[in-house]
Amino acid sequence: MYQQSIGPVNFFLGLLCFLLWGCVDPVDLKPTQTVKYLAVQGLITDEPGPYTVNVRMTVPYGRPTGIKEEGLRGAQVVITDERGAHEVLREHGLGIFKTSPTGMRGRVGGVYTLSVTLKDGRNYQSTAEVLAPVAPIEELELDFQRKPVFDQGPEPIANQRFEAFVRTKDPGNAKNFYRWEWKAIYEVSTQPWDYEEVPPRGSFPIPKPKKCCQTCWVYDTTNLMVVGEDRLFNGNTFRKPVGIVPLTGETINVRLRVEAVQYSLSETGYDFWEDFIAQSRSVGSVLDPPPANAKGNVRNLANPEEPVFGYFGASAVTRKAVFVKREEVPQVPGLLKYPDDCRTIKFSSEIRPSFW
16 A cells, blocks of 8 residues: 655536537437537636636537537626625637636635526526535545456556545534546656658668657546545545556556545535436446436526536535655556657646646
C-alpha cells in the first residue's frame, strides 16, 4: 500500500448533460421529429470565477447533429442572489456563457437562481439553490494496487494503478451531501530527436530529428464523478474512493499529480446527480432501472410542463493534491518510448503548470 498526503476545475458537466437526451420516458416509440428542448448546465461556487453556464437544445430524432442551433445566439443568461445582486453572463461562443473573472462570487449561505431568456421570448428559471458549506478534505490517499486482468487471452497481464481515496470528517450538525471529482496531470519526457518519417515511395524510415519538445504535461480528461450523502457516517470521519489512475509508461513517466475536489450539494442536486450517474452507467441489462430523465431544477415559467434538462447548482469547494515521482511507485512500469514531439500527445501542453 502506498499513501501520501500533501495540502492543496471548470466544470465539464455540460457535455455529460447531453447524454440525458437518449433517456426518454418509454411511452412513445416514435419520437417527434421537430420538438427541441432546452438543456442547461451550470455551477456557482465559493471559489473565484469565472463561472460557466452551458445552454443547448436537444437534437430531435433524425435531425443531423452537426447543425448549429442558432436560436441560442443572443440568449440572456443571468445569475441572481437572495440580496438582489445579479450578473448578466457574457456569451463566449454558441451556447457558452461566462461571468466576469472579477464579477459575482458565491458565498456559503447565499441563495442563487439562474434565468435564461431566449431570443424568441421563452423564459426559463431554476429553483433557488442554497450554497451549503463543505467539510475540508483531511487527507488524499493513493493506494497502490496490482490486479490481474484478462485481455484477449488466458494469461493475466499486470494492471497497476493507484486508487484515490479522500478522508473527511463529516459535520454532525446537518444532513450533508457531497460530490467528488478527481483530476490527474502527467509530466512526460519523450525523444523528439529520434523522430523518423517513411517516404511515400520508400521502404526505410528517414531520420528527421525534431528540436522540440521533450517535456510536456498531459491532462487526464476522464471526468468521472461520485456522489454521496452522510446517512451512514453522519458526524464521523469517512474514507471515500473517488477515482482510479492507471500506472503506465505515460502516466508515471516522470511525475504524477492527482487532485481530489470535494463539493457540497443540496439534496435536490444530490438526487439529480445520483440519477444521472446511474443512468449514464447503465449497460442495457434487464436488471437496469427503466429509462427516465434525471429531474433537473430548471423550468419554463410560462409552461412548467415543458421538459427541460440539466441542473444549475451552488457548491462550496475544497481540494487536496498529491505528487508522486516515478521512483516512488512500488512497481515501476516500463519507460515511455515516444520518438516525437511531446506536444503531439493528446491533451498535452509544453507550458509548465504554475503549481508544478
